[in-house]
């Protein structure tokens with residue numbers, strides 16, 4: 001293979017393929033080079049149990065990362081929220097492109113909003129974070145543990161088979177990337193439903209010893225988006241300091257406005273009966289201070305008993 005062509009590892013789901021293609025096209029364009037897509041099957045794609053019981057974090061990311069480390073592919077495109085916060089020796093997140101919509105979205109039958117769902121309505125999600133916040137907003141709902149790809153989840157709401165749910169909650173970013181935003185009946189404002197740390201952002205990861213002069217590395221530098229990096233650094237610092245994973249009932253949302261980083265955090269009891277929140281700002285952030293800021297807020301939350309609340313140490 002020519003040096004000018006880089007290979008991109010991707011999971012095989014429609015969403016993963018779509019976002020890998022989008023990211024690789026952007027890097028290719030910016031770096032003036034070509035690429036090839038290689039599909040990788042991951043543990044998360046093979047196992048079918050409830051997501052919260054698959055154990056450990058990173059079920060989607062580990063196989064892809066191994067391919068990069070082994071040199072079988074040059075670039076892995078991850079959904080940042082599926083990527084464990086612990087750094088991996090030999091790997092480098094060389095680009096975080098501008099974040100897509102970070103919000104969660106309700107896809108309900110008959111155009112209903114969360115407020116309009118009837119008493120006791122069945123709402124599907126596999127995420128403890130969404131479960132806890134949904135229960136806090138609507139304790140009457142019947143929450144159904146679901147997983148599978150976006151299409152499978154939406155089918156549960158469509159008339160016909162199985163059609164057993166009144167609504168599902170999904171990431172707006174995934175729906176938008178798939179051209180399915182028409183299915184969204186309500187965007188859930190972060191004030192009511194804080195997204196997962198890193199939600200809506202893609203992490204473009206390569207080997208740490210990649211040639212800095214290569215078209216791949218130059219293309220990655222061009223698609224990196226500094227405000228996104230600052231925001232998700234603070235969000236993931238909270239998660240790392242809480243020692244929580246993507247299955248923890250922890251929601252965060254950071255954004256940069258006029259040089260000030262604003263960060264909202266929620267840690268919830270799994271049944272949503274107790275939630276602790278924080279909202280703070282940091283002026284003139286750098287990646288280092290955004291990281292320290294997120295960790296300090298997590299420490300404050302731990303001092304307030306967040307670990308007991310979310311049973312983070314179980």
Ligand SMILES: NCc1[nH]cc(CCC(=O)O)c1CC(=O)O
Pocket residue numbers: 079080081082169170171173174198199200201
């Ligand atoms: N956990 C599954 C997952 N991982 C990334 C996305 C897409 C959202 C994103 O880009 O962060 C989804 C689907 C979802 O949460 O609805």
